[in-house]
Amino acid sequence: MSVRIVFLGPLRDLAGTVxxxxxxxxxxxxxxxxxxxxxxxxxxxxxxxxxxxGRVLGDKSMLAAKxxxxxxxxxxxxxx
Amino acid sequence: MSVRIVFLGPLRDLAGTVxxxxxxxxxxxxxxxxxxxxxxxxxxxxxxxxxxxGRVLGDKSMLAAKxxxxxxxxxxxxxx
Amino acid sequence: MGxxxxxxxxxxxQAGATVAFLGKVRPDGGAxxxxxxxxxxxxxxxxxxxxxxxxxxxxLSGVLVWHRIGVLTPGQPIVLxxxxxxxxxxxxxxxxxxxxxxxxxxxxxxxxxxxDGWHWIEPRAADYADLNRWK
Amino acid sequence: MGxxxxxxxxxxxQAGATVAFLGKVRPDGGAxxxxxxxxxxxxxxxxxxxxxxxxxxxxLSGVLVWHRIGVLTPGQPIVLxxxxxxxxxxxxxxxxxxxxxxxxxxxxxxxxxxxDGWHWIEPRAADYADLNRWK
Numbered sequence: 001m002s003v004r005i006v007f008l009g010p011l012r013d014l015a016g017t018v019x020x021x022x023x024x025x026x027x028x029x030x031x032x033x034x035x036x037x038x039x040x041x042x043x044x045x046x047x048x049x050x051x052x053x054g055r056v057l058g059d060k061s062m063l064a065a066k067x068x069x070x071x072x073x074x075x076x077x078x079x080x
Numbered sequence: 081m082s083v084r085i086v087f088l089g090p091l092r093d094l095a096g097t098v099x100x101x102x103x104x105x106x107x108x109x110x111x112x113x114x115x116x117x118x119x120x121x122x123x124x125x126x127x128x129x130x131x132x133x134g135r136v137l138g139d140k141s142m143l144a145a146k147x148x149x150x151x152x153x154x155x156x157x158x159x160x
Numbered sequence: 161m162g163x164x165x166x167x168x169x170x171x172x173x174q175a176g177a178t179v180a181f182l183g184k185v186r187p188d189g190g191a192x193x194x195x196x197x198x199x200x201x202x203x204x205x206x207x208x209x210x211x212x213x214x215x216x217x218x219x220l221s222g223v224l225v226w227h228r229i230g231v232l233t234p235g236q237p238i239v240l241x242x243x244x245x246x247x248x249x250x251x252x253x254x255x256x257x258x259x260x261x262x263x264x265x266x267x268x269x270x271x272x273x274x275x276d277g278w279h280w281i282e283p284r285a286a287d288y289a290d291l292n293r294w295k
Numbered sequence: 296m297g298x299x300x301x302x303x304x305x306x307x308x309q310a311g312a313t314v315a316f317l318g319k320v321r322p323d324g325g326a327x328x329x330x331x332x333x334x335x336x337x338x339x340x341x342x343x344x345x346x347x348x349x350x351x352x353x354x355l356s357g358v359l360v361w362h363r364i365g366v367l368t369p370g371q372p373i374v375l376x377x378x379x380x381x382x383x384x385x386x387x388x389x390x391x392x393x394x395x396x397x398x399x400x401x402x403x404x405x406x407x408x409x410x411d412g413w414h415w416i417e418p419r420a421a422d423y424a425d426l427n428r429w430k
Contacts, residue, residue: 009271054202054205077269
């Protein structure tokens, strides 16, 4: 019964890891409580997106990850 | 002692030929008098350029072609 | 790049206009390498959606979007975008649109290795302004 | 096209951005062939001047301009323009600038063969408007 949190881009450095397994289910308050304070602070920035099970959430505070879901924390992108 | 007049683009059809040898020297009035009236009428259109000896004339009425020069009559272009 | 464009072009030989953009790693400010990471579950679906959007919006006959990941050195290609359309303006605008979106709305993150280590690159304000042109 | 761009790109591998435009004969309105003529004493010098102007104006690392003459059929290439620059915007604008000038300010004349014979093509008002953007 777990959820995998994946840290992308600069969040990877802040977390000191690429991914982490945490107990399922996981909602927004659960996420903010389980990550490092520095990452929780970042998550409140509106430019940080959250994806769950391969879909970017329109409203990240509605996060509802269940067993087996992957939750990706997506900082501002820079491709091209 | 001659000047070659070269007809480009649609002027070629109006002239019925690609080029014509005429006596040198040739100035603007001489040119207007020696070409077909339909072409003379076109030459008065400001969009028609005239080149002499490989240079486009800023003011075509200053044409002064001497023996051996080529005078090109250049209608509006359409490349690309 | 040559082969990709040659075959892309051959596939759309009835389209009057083909435009291609190739972006490479610049040797700016002493950068020794560029690393591109992505989030795989989102990357390809989002690129497909973006290509379909460009295709409909600019009446394209064809569209090609390639984006590399991994560690790249100066001079190496990062991104290749090509579009085919009946008219030049549509093909141009579509490449512009695609590049603006790949820069600040696709799931890639870039960091640069300089003498003092790795530095993450955030999109600049100008990149967001470019993106907003299409809204 | 592929080979030309591959070697152009290889020649300017330190430029961050390469843009290419390829224009082909469209099978529009039942056109069976397109004939392009030019005035040889002016064509190449004027194209060189144009390329040098684009190069200075848009800070290009490299510029390539090819224009065909003769009788061409639908699907065949007419014009290939490519630019290399440090930044995308310059490379894009330079191709745009070059194409606008090749369309209505270079020494080429175009006529089209339709079912009822050959028809000369004059630049459209839009082509002149495009050209005036750069003045």
